[in-house]
Amino acid sequence: MNGIKLIATGSALPGRAVTNDELTKIVDTSDEWISTRTGIRSRRWCAGGESHTSLCLAAARQALERAGAKPAEVGVCLVATLTPDFLTPAAACVLQKELGLPEDTVCFDLNAACSGFVYALHTAQCLLSAAPRKLGLVLGAEVLSRVTDFTDRGTCVLFGDGAGAAVVEWRADYPSLHAVLGCRGNDEALFIPGVHTGGEPHIHMDGQAVFRFAVEALPRCVRQVLDRAGLGLEDVDRFVFHQANQRIIDFAVKKLGADPARCTGNIARTGNTSAASVPLLLDELVSAGELRSGQRALCVGFGGGLTWAGALLEMA
Ligand code: UT7
Secondary structure: OOEEEEEEEEEEOOOEEEEHHHHOOOOOOOHHHHHHHHOOOEEEEOOOOOOHHHHHHHHHHHHHHHHOOOHHHEEEEEEEOOOOOOOOOOHHHHHHHHHOOOOOOEEEEEOOHHHHHHHHHHHHHHHHOOOOOOEEEEEEEEEHHHHOOOOOHHHHOOEOEEEEEEEEEEEOOOOOOOOEEEEOOOOOOEEOOOOOOOOOOOOEEOHHHHHHHHHHHHHHHHHHHHHHHOOOHHHOOEEEEOOOOHHHHHHHHHHHOOOHHHOOOOHHHHOEOHHHHHHHHHHHHHHOOOOOOOOEEEEEEEEOOOEEEEEEEEEO
16 A cells, blocks of 8 residues: 655744624624634734735745755645636746745646645645655645625635645555545536636635535545545544534534544634645644644545545654
């Protein structure tokens, strides 16, 4: 068997925290509605000189430093995102330049919305098996405040900005991620028009339709990953679920019969950061010592596409 393990993580959140009370000045909402319907209490939005690039760079540098790895050791660099600074060059190409990654590093961005980071982990595992250097730099990063419709109270209270990074290593004796990836093409439940599509370049979402999809996809993904790995819920040290809505997570935890203490998240402070959500939470858990060497995290993303992705990631 061959696969990847997590060596180190990093993260970057913008300096500006926006509370629910602050949002009541923009749209007709309340702290009570937002916190009880979603679990969100505040989120971070980029301001001043902060950008997708600055968040990616900070998160990537921190992860490399904590891994004790040099840029010259990286063979694959992937950024999962739907809000890069440029359509081209890719955010991963900007990282290649700024970090000084070798020119034969495979660098590209990947858009699988909120499932993007887990899609990218699996893609990195596949690419690293054939790469000359076995370290991968995998990021999930978003500046969703850029594509938020601040007149739509149904969406603008949900989203936040941030970047999370992971340094992973491929080895022939490391376990597979046992990844489960999927897509059910749907351009109505959740979409952002492209620059040439016409229409407002904002997040459009049928919240209830996505909610129904999410509460079915999340527990199904967990079960499928565990089946592939031949493991049970008790073999997982931490569940790292996309932070879309606390109610979605609570529903899935109950349906699965998982230990809620192993499923805690950070949505109260970050909001929904799409592709950044899983790596931001991973970094919080690793930094807090809640995910340690030899332990397993079952990561699941779900969202726009509609897409879903689950993978079992072990800490080196
Ligand atoms: O990242 C992956 C993709 N995204 C998701 O997974 C999100 C999935 N969906 C959700 O999390 C939830 O559907 C939302 C949080 C988006 C919405 O919660 P909901 O419980 O489904 O609310 P709703 O859309 O059914 O709206 C219920 C009521 C409506 O009022 P009426 O028609 O009942 O009078 C809305 O107008 O709540 C109203 N409402 C609000 N009220 C105060 C909607 N947004 C707000 C708001 N503040 N911000």
